[in-house]
Amino acid sequence: xxxxxxxxxxxxxxxxxxxxxxxxxxxxxxxxxxxxxxxxxxxxxxxxxxxxxxxxxxxxxxxxxxxxxxxxxxxxxxxxxxxxxxxxxxxxxxxxxxxxxxxxxxxxxxxxxxxxxxxxxxxxxxxxxxxxxxxxxxxxx
Amino acid sequence: xxxxxxxxxxxxxxxxxxxxxxxxxxxxxxxxxxxxxxxxxxxxxxxxxxxxxxxxxxxxxxxxxxxxxxxxxxxxxxxxxxxxxxxxxxxxxxxxxxxxxxxxxxxxxxxxxxxxxxxxxxxxxxxxxxxxxxxxxxxxxxxxxxxxxxxxxxxxxxxxxxxxxxxxxxxxxx
Numbered sequence: 482x483x484x485x486x487x488x489x490x491x492x493x494x495x496x497x498x499x500x501x502x503x504x505x506x507x508x509x510x511x512x513x514x515x516x517x518x519x520x521x522x523x524x525x526x527x528x529x530x531x532x533x534x535x536x537x538x539x540x541x542x543x544x545x546x547x548x549x550x551x552x553x554x555x556x557x558x559x560x561x562x563x564x565x566x567x568x569x570x571x572x573x574x575x576x577x578x579x580x581x582x583x584x585x586x587x588x589x590x591x592x593x594x595x596x597x598x599x600x601x602x603x604x605x606x607x608x609x610x611x612x613x614x615x616x617x618x619x620x621x622x
Numbered sequence: 623x624x625x626x627x628x629x630x631x632x633x634x635x636x637x638x639x640x641x642x643x644x645x646x647x648x649x650x651x652x653x654x655x656x657x658x659x660x661x662x663x664x665x666x667x668x669x670x671x672x673x674x675x676x677x678x679x680x681x682x683x684x685x686x687x688x689x690x691x692x693x694x695x696x697x698x699x700x701x702x703x704x705x706x707x708x709x710x711x712x713x714x715x716x717x718x719x720x721x722x723x724x725x726x727x728x729x730x731x732x733x734x735x736x737x738x739x740x741x742x743x744x745x746x747x748x749x750x751x752x753x754x755x756x757x758x759x760x761x762x763x764x765x766x767x768x769x770x771x772x773x774x775x776x777x778x779x780x781x782x783x784x785x786x787x788x789x790x791x792x793x794x795x796x
Contacts, residue, residue, distance in 0.1 A: 510695045543711060548687065563650040563668040564792065571649070582649050582669060605687035606711040611671040612649055614685050 516603065519619050523552030523601045528572035528581045535607040536579075546604045551615055553581060554599040560592050568592070570600060571612075582612040589620035598622065644676040644727065646763050651793030653684060655771075657784035662696065665689040672793045674756075674763060678722035680737060682715040682791070704773075704780045705744055713743045715750075725756055732757045737767070746776045754791070767791040 524546065531553065534542040558573035558580060568589055571580035583600050592598065602618025651670035657663035667688045674680045686707035691697040701707040717739015719725060725733040738751045754767025772786045
């Protein structure tokens, strides 16, 4: 059998390495996990603080809270399920039209209105006259 | 005494006026979108705030960062490169049911509707018309509607991924 020349070997090795790199990048992209707030340190706030910030200056509140892990402690106003079956808790504010709408990604068990809980999730923003939205959340206590 | 009665009558009118318009609302409606050309490009938002009034007014608002993709990497590109969700966090639609006379909000049934209004997305506002269905069940409406958004209409430069997306709305009101 003919012996491989050094330059041929080099090219072969480079090609194989290239294929491996492209393949692992594709796998990384495909299996990259979604963000999980469970072990993130959240910004601690009350429902009223969070609403006040957005009501006073939405742009400023966006830079401070959008995409951040928020840890809200307060009294549960309402408990519902969204159309995909995840539990949603509304925290009341002093405006009867406005709540902090919090969606759990894991099942928090039985929650009842009036109970005080701490919820941690990712803030997606503010819809004026309706709600501040936090989703992908977990029950802290 | 006469004044007293006038007050009562005036109050009755006020109460009647307030009662005349009924508003149904949800904070957790659902909007899905998908690309007709790439089946991986699809996402769902379960925090759609919508109000539907029996005078035909209908609004939808959602937060772009609330769209959840199967692939985390795709979700990042969607937010950072294409929709620029930090700069434009929200999408809003405000419109009216064109054929309001065809809908009876106090009678259970399924009603075909045409809705016309303004959609603001990625900082661009465009007038759109879409056909959908309003279903009344036990006095509570739900709305469903499918339409197509062309990316470049809203200055979204996503041609390497998809030129347009199919949007699917499903909202159950209280």
